[in-house]
Amino acid sequence: MVRFKSRYLLCELCVSEPSSLHLFEDKVVYQALRGAVNRAHGDYGAAIFNITLGVLVKYLNAHTGVVLIRCRKAHYRLVWSSLPFITFLENRGQKVRCFFNCIHVGGTIRTSQKFLIKYNRQQLQRMLLDCKTDAEKQDVRKAILSCSLNLIKGEETDGSDDDGDEEDT
Amino acid sequence: MPGAKERMREKKMKNQPRSVQYSSRGQGSQASGWVRGHQAEGHRYSQDLPKHITASFFAGARAAEVSVMLKAVSKPTGSCQVFTALPKHMRRRAMSHNTHRLPLRLRDAALRLAERSQRGPEKPPQAKSRSRRARRRHTHLLLEFNRRQRRSRWLETHIWHAKRFHMQNSWSYRLPHTPTAKSYRASYRAMDTHTLLQDLSYFCCLELQGPEEQILRALSQLTSKQTGPTFAASVCLSGARVGRLLLYRAGQYPHGALGPVEFLWRPRAPECTHRQLWIWIHPALKQDVLPELQAVCQCCESVCEVSASSSAAAVDELRNRKRKCTADAAELPAKRLLGDGTRAVGDPVRWESADTHITISDLTMEIVRFRLIGPLAHLVLTDTLHAANEEALRGVCVDADLHQQQRDVFTQLRGVCSTAELPAGCVLGLTVSDPRLTLPQRRGKTVPDLQHISTESSHARDLTLRGVPAHCSQSALWDTSVRDHVTDSRLSEQELNRVRSDVLVPGSAVCVSGVCAVPLLLLHQPGRVCGQERLRWGSGWDLLLPKGWAMAFWVPLVYRGVRVGGLHMSVKHAQFMAQPHFPHDYPDCPAGERCQSEQEAELLEKFKRRPPSKRTNYVKHGCVAPFRCPWQQLVDEWAELVELGGETQSRAGPVQFTVLRSVSVLRQLSAWCSSASAVTPAAAAALHQEQQGALLWVRLRLLGKGRPELHAAVCDSSVCVRVRAAPLSSSDTNAGV
Numbered sequence: 001m002v003r004f005k006s007r008y009l010l011c012e013l014c015v016s017e018p019s020s021l022h023l024f025e026d027k028v029v030y031q032a033l034r035g036a037v038n039r040a041h042g043d044y045g046a047a048i049f050n051i052t053l054g055v056l057v058k059y060l061n062a063h064t065g066v067v068l069i070r071c072r073k074a075h076y077r078l079v080w081s082s083l084p085f086i087t088f089l090e091n092r093g094q095k096v097r098c099f100f101n102c103i104h105v106g107g108t109i110r111t112s113q114k115f116l117i118k119y120n121r122q123q124l125q126r127m128l129l130d131c132k133t134d135a136e137k138q139d140v141r142k143a144i145l146s147c148s149l150n151l152i153k154g155e156e157t158d159g160s161d162d163d164g165d166e167e168d169t
Numbered sequence: 170m171p172g173a174k175e176r177m178r179e180k181k182m183k184n185q186p187r188s189v190q191y192s193s194r195g196q197g198s199q200a201s202g203w204v205r206g207h208q209a210e211g212h213r214y215s216q217d218l219p220k221h222i223t224a225s226f227f228a229g230a231r232a233a234e235v236s237v238m239l240k241a242v243s244k245p246t247g248s249c250q251v252f253t254a255l256p257k258h259m260r261r262r263a264m265s266h267n268t269h270r271l272p273l274r275l276r277d278a279a280l281r282l283a284e285r286s287q288r289g290p291e292k293p294p295q296a297k298s299r300s301r302r303a304r305r306r307h308t309h310l311l312l313e314f315n316r317r318q319r320r321s322r323w324l325e326t327h328i329w330h331a332k333r334f335h336m337q338n339s340w341s342y343r344l345p346h347t348p349t350a351k352s353y354r355a356s357y358r359a360m361d362t363h364t365l366l367q368d369l370s371y372f373c374c375l376e377l378q379g380p381e382e383q384i385l386r387a388l389s390q391l392t393s394k395q396t397g398p399t400f401a402a403s404v405c406l407s408g409a410r411v412g413r414l415l416l417y418r419a420g421q422y423p424h425g426a427l428g429p430v431e432f433l434w435r436p437r438a439p440e441c442t443h444r445q446l447w448i449w450i451h452p453a454l455k456q457d458v459l460p461e462l463q464a465v466c467q468c469c470e471s472v473c474e475v476s477a478s479s480s481a482a483a484v485d486e487l488r489n490r491k492r493k494c495t496a497d498a499a500e501l502p503a504k505r506l507l508g509d510g511t512r513a514v515g516d517p518v519r520w521e522s523a524d525t526h527i528t529i530s531d532l533t534m535e536i537v538r539f540r541l542i543g544p545l546a547h548l549v550l551t552d553t554l555h556a557a558n559e560e561a562l563r564g565v566c567v568d569a570d571l572h573q574q575q576r577d578v579f580t581q582l583r584g585v586c587s588t589a590e591l592p593a594g595c596v597l598g599l600t601v602s603d604p605r606l607t608l609p610q611r612r613g614k615t616v617p618d619l620q621h622i623s624t625e626s627s628h629a630r631d632l633t634l635r636g637v638p639a640h641c642s643q644s645a646l647w648d649t650s651v652r653d654h655v656t657d658s659r660l661s662e663q664e665l666n667r668v669r670s671d672v673l674v675p676g677s678a679v680c681v682s683g684v685c686a687v688p689l690l691l692l693h694q695p696g697r698v699c700g701q702e703r704l705r706w707g708s709g710w711d712l713l714l715p716k717g718w719a720m721a722f723w724v725p726l727v728y729r730g731v732r733v734g735g736l737h738m739s740v741k742h743a744q745f746m747a748q749p750h751f752p753h754d755y756p757d758c759p760a761g762e763r764c765q766s767e768q769e770a771e772l773l774e775k776f777k778r779r780p781p782s783k784r785t786n787y788v789k790h791g792c793v794a795p796f797r798c799p800w801q802q803l804v805d806e807w808a809e810l811v812e813l814g815g816e817t818q819s820r821a822g823p824v825q826f827t828v829l830r831s832v833s834v835l836r837q838l839s840a841w842c843s844s845a846s847a848v849t850p851a852a853a854a855a856l857h858q859e860q861q862g863a864l865l866w867v868r869l870r871l872l873g874k875g876r877p878e879l880h881a882a883v884c885d886s887s888v889c890v891r892v893r894a895a896p897l898s899s900s901d902t903n904a905g906v
Binding site: 026057059060061062063064066109110113114116117120121123124127130131135136139140143144146147 | 187229
């Protein structure tokens with residue numbers, strides 16, 4: 001009864017031109033990661049992708065550029081170290097320059113999700129400060145409002161860890 | 170179908186978000202509902218992003234993500250409410266099955282949960298299938314049979330055939346093909362010396378009613394005098410003879426051949442121009458002939474009979490005494506389908522024309538047709554059928570004198586030596602009693618009674634010389650009301666058996682009072698009419714009955730020692746009679762083309778099923794078309810050859826091939842073939858010019874050993890130069906008999 005422990009790397013994809021976001025696909029990210037690990041760590045790195053519960057792209061959000069990568073606990077440092085070596089993503093012949101920015105390492109998906117919630121909220125607040133026009137400010141305020149209230153319908157959740165932070169906007 | 174594991178997994182993962190991406194169309198948007206709900210701008214996931222990604226876009230995306238994550242985080246996976254309602258320090262290991270470990274307020278809910286999981290998933294209530302005995306009760310079997318008939322119609326004798334024959338689906342009927350017992354030679358011997366019986370009820374009958382000149386005028390467009398006698402042939406017009414001719418499309422002779430038909434006029438009623446004509450067509454022809462007939466007679470308006478007794482499906486009521494008291498109104502007794510059961514009730518059956526006053530009725534499956542082939546067919550008939558006595562005639566409107574005359578002719582028939590002696594196509598109407606009443610106890614074989622034949626010679630000679638007198642062809646079968654009445658008044662097998670069991674001496678004749686007689690028609694078939702050898706081989710009688718009576722006549726006939734044949738035997742019968750068999754040997758008719766393409770597909774399938782090393786190498790043998798006869802190609806190539814020979818002028822474009830059926834031309838050609846007169850090149854050229862693209866149906870006799878395969882090619886040798894004039898092509902399987 002040995003438990004397979006894994007680590008979840010929460011990364012952010014930063015792109016120079018935001019208009020090329022449509023390239024992002026989990027297969028594309030996976031292939032790029034595989035190539036990078038192969039180049040950086042050779043055969044041992046390549047073999048990581050072939051074992052059970054190896055590397056897998058669990059979640060990808062093309063709008064915000066959030067990627068959640070799962071890997072074994074024994075090899076997460078290896079994968080983490082080869083993330084800076086990914087300079088571009090290629091999809092059907094089109095290349096996009098990007099870089100991976102790892103923001104969190106978690107032991108479970110749930111912890112990564114919790115972190116992501118906090119992180120996004122922080123980003124929204126920072127965006128509010130950076131806003132130049134009034135219309136943008138309005139939009140951002142609306143967005144913050146929408147995510148801070150509990151919009152989960154149905155049964156009320158008891159003892160949920162993350163209550164909506166009431167922040168003054 | 171998702172298994173239990175997948176369902177559990179789905180339940181656990183339903184709160185987890187799925188990746189949001191652009192690439193696959195529609196996949197991103199169907200992932201989770203939050204996309205559509207909370208996007209600030211409400212943009213669609215299309216391939217092209219908005220031109221300028223603004224902060225608001227990112228804000229919206231981030232906010233959406235946050236809410237999704239919140240939902241995923243706050244709802245624990247795969248947990249039920251009862252156990253998550255408890256704080257963590259009060260949860261116990263065994264609380265799922267030991268509800269005492271839960272606080273009181275949650276105990277009921279937990280109990281209910283445990284009960285539900287114990288019960289298992291709810292299955293839809295299954296209808297319990299009945300026991301085998303209940304399923305095989307008569308009513309349920311009838312319903313089952315009615316249901317099965319929807320795709321291919323059953324003949325009335327279907328069950329009898331199904332037990333003894335290999336059946337096949339042709340022309341939307343389920344027809345017997347070959348017997349399961351090995352009986353090819355026995356069937357041939359029966360056709361040659363005794364009798365062969367076939368059920369031909371699948372032939373469609375079309376009835377035309379109206380004034381005589383109108384009918385003749387309309388039908389003259391469909392036939393041509395050059396192919397032989399038409400509908401107006403004087404012998405057939407009086408109703409004394411059955412006629413046979415070939416139908417063409419309106420005004421398109423010699424092209425547009427449709428196929429052979431048989432026709433019968435009803436004998437003239439005194440001082441009446443209203444006539445009835447029955448046309449019997451092969452079911453493969455029906456879809457071609459019926460629109461042509463309608464067009465020619467200008468019958469466009471269909472008459473829909475929406476009465477309780479619609480002719481589409483007559484009802485044979487089940488007289489089940491046991492069920493009478495227990496039958497509820499909701500459950501209707503099963504009714505045996507008679508007639509054309511697959512036709513919807515609203516389908517038009519009759520078409521009327523206002524101008525020509527002609528009515529066309531479709532009598533498919535209304536009349537049962539049995540064919541008896543062989544020299545002793547008339548004996549079998551005289552054994553089986555007994556003319557009805559006077560009191561039974563009351564239900565059937567038949568004149569008593571006429572009945573007496575018909576009866577006399579029928580008894581004279583016994584004195585005839587062989588069926589072939591009678592003139593071709595004579596018609597005898599008759600009214601007989603139920604043949605089941607005189608069913609012998611054991612099966613026997615009818616043998617000719619030589620003593621009887623010698624005493625009856627003078628009357629029989631009259632019959633053979635002049636045939637049946639014209640007025641004896643009248644029968645009550647022509648009236649629809651009489652047919653329906655007779656069908657309804659048939660004794661069911663159950664009642665008959667009950668009466669039989671009451672008879673004192675088993676096996677003696679059963680007398681049942683108040684039974685209606687059955688009107689029927691006997692049509693003589695001539696057999697082989699052309700050629701010099703074995704003339705009149707394969708002659709026989711056709712028996713026409715009202716529907717519902719097929720089995721009542723079939724079993725007594727079988728008990729007289731006849732062999733029964735299927736479709737295979739009818740092909741062989743046509744072959745031995747030196748006549749083309751419809752639809753195989755009619756390549757220019759649309760039904761013949763369809764038959765050929767079906768046959769080709771079948772043969773190709775069979776060919777492909779064999780492994781490549783075991784297949785016949787047709788390329789090596791030089792066969793152009795081993796699965797079909799490419800007539801059009803042959804005709805075109807012959808025409809080219811003749812042109813190259815420079816004898817004829819160039820003709821205008823490709824000619825559609827036709828089969829030459831003009832009687833005069835055929836006579837001339839046969840005279841040339843038998844070298845009675847010499848062929849001059851000029852005559853040959855003239856004939857060729859006249860008949861372009863014509864094919865001839867010929868019969869080959871092999872001088873040596875061997876048998877040509879199906880679709881074998883016959884090549885022209887240099888000896889037969891004179892046949893170059895008109896392109897001859899041989900039909901294949903007619904090796905000499």
